[in-house]
Amino acid sequence: MPENGHQSAPPPRGRILVIDDEADIRESLETLLDLEGYSVQSAENAAEGLKRFESGIYDLVLLDLMMPDRSGLEVLDQIRTRDKHTPVFLITAFGSVEVAVEALKSGANDYFSKPWDNEKLIIEIDRQISSSRLEHENRELRRALKQRYAFPNIVGKSERMLRVLDLVAQVAPSKSNILITGETGTGKELIAKAIHANSPRAEQPFVGVNSGSLPPDLLESTLFGHVKGAFTGAVANRKGYFEIANHGTIFFDEIGNLTADMQVKLLRVLQEREFMPVGSTETVKVDVRLLAATNADLLKMVEEGRFRQDLYYRLNVINIPLPALRERKEDIPSLVDHFFQIYCQENDKFLNPQGRHMLQFEPEALHILMDYSWPGNVRELENAIERAVVLATDEIVPLSVLPEHILHSTGVRTRSSAGDALPPDASLFEIVAEYEAKVITDALESAGYSQTDAAARLRIPLSTLNQKIKRLGIQIRKRTEPRP
Ligand SMILES: Nc1ncnc2c1ncn2[C@@H]1O[C@H](COP(=O)(O)OP(=O)(O)OP(=O)(O)O)[C@@H](O)[C@H]1O
Ligand SMILES: [Mg+2]
Numbered sequence: 001m002p003e004n005g006h007q008s009a010p011p012p013r014g015r016i017l018v019i020d021d022e023a024d025i026r027e028s029l030e031t032l033l034d035l036e037g038y039s040v041q042s043a044e045n046a047a048e049g050l051k052r053f054e055s056g057i058y059d060l061v062l063l064d065l066m067m068p069d070r071s072g073l074e075v076l077d078q079i080r081t082r083d084k085h086t087p088v089f090l091i092t093a094f095g096s097v098e099v100a101v102e103a104l105k106s107g108a109n110d111y112f113s114k115p116w117d118n119e120k121l122i123i124e125i126d127r128q129i130s131s132s133r134l135e136h137e138n139r140e141l142r143r144a145l146k147q148r149y150a151f152p153n154i155v156g157k158s159e160r161m162l163r164v165l166d167l168v169a170q171v172a173p174s175k176s177n178i179l180i181t182g183e184t185g186t187g188k189e190l191i192a193k194a195i196h197a198n199s200p201r202a203e204q205p206f207v208g209v210n211s212g213s214l215p216p217d218l219l220e221s222t223l224f225g226h227v228k229g230a231f232t233g234a235v236a237n238r239k240g241y242f243e244i245a246n247h248g249t250i251f252f253d254e255i256g257n258l259t260a261d262m263q264v265k266l267l268r269v270l271q272e273r274e275f276m277p278v279g280s281t282e283t284v285k286v287d288v289r290l291l292a293a294t295n296a297d298l299l300k301m302v303e304e305g306r307f308r309q310d311l312y313y314r315l316n317v318i319n320i321p322l323p324a325l326r327e328r329k330e331d332i333p334s335l336v337d338h339f340f341q342i343y344c345q346e347n348d349k350f351l352n353p354q355g356r357h358m359l360q361f362e363p364e365a366l367h368i369l370m371d372y373s374w375p376g377n378v379r380e381l382e383n384a385i386e387r388a389v390v391l392a393t394d395e396i397v398p399l400s401v402l403p404e405h406i407l408h409s410t411g412v413r414t415r416s417s418a419g420d421a422l423p424p425d426a427s428l429f430e431i432v433a434e435y436e437a438k439v440i441t442d443a444l445e446s447a448g449y450s451q452t453d454a455a456a457r458l459r460i461p462l463s464t465l466n467q468k469i470k471r472l473g474i475q476i477r478k479r480t481e482p483r484p
Helices: 023-035 046-055 072-082 097-105 118-148 159-171 188-197 216-224 260-272 298-303 309-315 329-347 363-371 377-391 428-446 451-458 462-472
Strands: 015-019 039-043 060-064 088-092 110-113 178-181 206-210 249-253 289-294 318-321
Touching: 015 023, 015 046, 023 039, 023 118, 039 046, 046 060, 046 072, 060 072, 060 118, 072 088, 072 097, 088 097, 088 118, 097 110, 110 118, 159 188, 159 318, 178 188, 188 206, 188 249, 188 289, 206 216, 216 260, 260 309, 298 309, 329 363, 329 377, 428 451, 428 462, 451 462
Parallel strands: 015 039, 015 060, 060 088, 088 110, 178 289, 178 318, 206 249, 249 289
Antiparallel strands: none
């Protein structure tokens, strides 16, 4: 049929299926909905209604609760096993609270009793259809993003982790600076790498800097490079990390450990997009995306004058907060599986011919892993699993391969009470580790949780302190006033 001259009807406001055995109810609904611009189909019994539902696409179903061949709740049940999302309104002759509660529990979106108020019904239908369309769009968007972005080595299906991954997918393509925050071992570096890998800079370098591990002078020449003769030992020109990362991404780990002087220098590069190598008089221009991570409360540090506010705002254009492992415990079984696979491969143990691991924890062990508070988060779990794989002698992994402190935890104990809870048969290694953790925790407490000050008190390099904090799973609190 030629399209010219043929006026097509405007698209309907929504497609509605009416399932009701009473002819006059069907007719009055059809008339009302048609007048309001919906396209309506109706069925006079449950069987026909289900058949129509399966063969058509509807935005909403109006379903009678009492029909001779089947109850509305049964029909609702069958609709829900096929389709979780299409909204269903129940219509009933009896306006009782029990029926309403039952209907909503069974997955109906709303319920109306006869005789209903036409105006109210239309308002609710409209509201429901637009909100489910929005939900549908969100689901589709999420699916499309997931397909376009790949996070092959990130495990996490919890709502919290899905939100993180959605955010990563959203911000990866941009050039914005991003601040990744979270407790130690929550995966900040992993997320930084995922942002880079899913950005247009993926083919360019990703350069990581540990902001606190080098003395300030050395950090400056490491970041900005130096020219020959700039200082004793500078025998040739050397490129710094910013130049190496040109067109790529630079990742500042533990950004809270930058000295005041380095904060100024970093701010300058971010503002000017250029810098001067140590000892040089010429500026170098770079195009670098900056990602930063911290387990400290930077905003608090800003309030206390320890971190520059202007730098904070430059870094924190977008914040990605990572949940602690204890806030997403439902991810623990798949993380265990993930690390079993990695460490079985690494140790060439317990692999089937297809290369899949064959390990499984005994149920009690898994319960303990789920109950434990994981102060060292995913890294601590990873270490525990690595140890378990090494110690395991059988495919069913026993409780006894778990570290003592996890076995004896109540799920709330943290390192601050370390030393009080050692089992009588603890090994020398465990006693030393507990004692070391206690000394370090005390030093951190005395230093108001400034890692730099604590390292000075313990007379060890800051980098050594950092490693020990990670290895021992010591919880870093927010900074407080140091004890005299
Ligand atoms: N969601 C995850 N899926 C799989 N592995 C993870 C996940 N999160 C963290 N890991 C692993 O846990 C370990 C610690 O992660 P990462 O180094 O990224 O943590 P972090 O937050 O940077 O820690 P820190 O604050 O101590 O530097 C790494 O081996 C990382 O691969
Ligand atoms: Mg890290």
